[in-house]
Amino acid sequence: MDLFRILLGRLHEMAAGLVRMLPQMAIAAVVLLVTWAVAKFARRIAERLFKRSHVRNTLVDLAETLVGVVIWVGGLMIASSIVLPGVTPANLLAVLGLGSVAVGFAFKDIFENFLAGVLIMLRRKMRIGDMIECESVEGKVEHITLRDTYLRHLSNELVLVPNAYLFKNPVKILTDGATRRHQVDVGVAYDVDLEAARSVIEQAVRDADGVDTSQRIDVFAKEFGDSSINFLVRWWAGSKPIDMHRSRDAVVRGIKRALDDAGMEIPFPYRTLTFKEALPLKRGAEKERMPPPAPSDGETRASDDSDGF
Structure with a gap:
């Protein structure tokens, strides 16, 4: 019976405490309702502001989420302080600080890629559709998320690259401009007039399809090769890989045709073979020493018949 009375007393105290906390809980509910309204309004304001700055949609969504999270964290801290007066915002911040350190060590790579994704999205360069090269990875940028960047190889394979990899290593953006410079080596024989060859090659490049003739065309004598004088030929054409292949095809075919016509x-x-000793030419000597071929049966009968007349 004593135990039953103790339990009833405890339940009565808890009910009384709950009744006393009802006003505080009501105020906390109002605070949460206000927090919801403020977070919704702030998300809309952030969306409008970021869309005016022409940033990526993924970054706009991130900004809205971060604004909402910050407002909700503040509202929850105020509500918890109202319901539980012993819990102060300073205590909550200390607990959150210790927890964030532990979580940071546990998910280091995830947070690293997350922050790298945010910084990549803030860049003006590397847009969707650009062709990029980064160390051993290359392809067309299809999508950028907060953790990975989706690259499509020219052979149609899709590669998911961690954002930290693209942020830490140099990235070459091949399609940053409408055109870029291409080059090829051309060799001519040693007895060819180099000035004439330069003029023929330059004109052939200028006449090739896809070459931007408003940009400079360079033909430089580069080196003495094993069998030729090599020229470095440089021109400007489209920056896409298909433009590079098409212009190079046209340039190579045009240079070959022009040099042949000239x-x-x-x-x-060329390969020159040198022997330690002179090789004897036996074929001619053997022909001289060989006896004449024996006559056939028909030839023998014909000679016999002639002798009979």
Whole structure:
């Protein structure tokens, strides 16, 4: 019976405490309702402000989420302080600080890629659709998330690259401009007039399809090769990979045709064989020493018949 009375007393005290806390809980509910309204309004304001700055949609969503989280954290701290007066915002911040350190160590790579994704999204460069190269990775940028960047290879494979990898390493954006410079090596024979060859090659490049003739075309004598004088030929064309292949195809075919028409040789490697001792030429001597061929049966009969007349 004593135990039953003790339990009833405890339940009575708890009920009385709950009744005493009802006003505080009501105030906390009002605070949460106000927090919800403020967070919704702030998200709309953030959306309008960020869309005016022409940033990526993913970054706009991130900004809205962060604004909402900050407001909700503040509202929950105020509500908890009202319901539980012994819990102060300073205590909550201390607990959150210790917890954030532990979570940070546990999810280091995830947070690193997250922050790198945010910084990549803040960049003006590397837009959706750009062709990029980063170390051993290359492809077309299809999508940028807060953790990964989706790259599509030219052979159609999709590669998910962690944002930290793209942020820490140099990234070459091939399609940043409408055009970029391409080059190829061309060799001519040693007995060819180099000035004439330069003029023929330059004109052939200028006449090739896809070459931007408003940009400079360079033809430089580069080196003494094994069998040729090599020229470095540089021109400007489209920055996309398909533009590079098309312009290079047109340039190479045009240079070959122009040099052939001018009678200028594009040599291939020659090989000279040297022997330690002179090789005897036996074929001619053997022919002289060989007896004449024996007559056939028909020829023998014909000679016999002639002798009979």
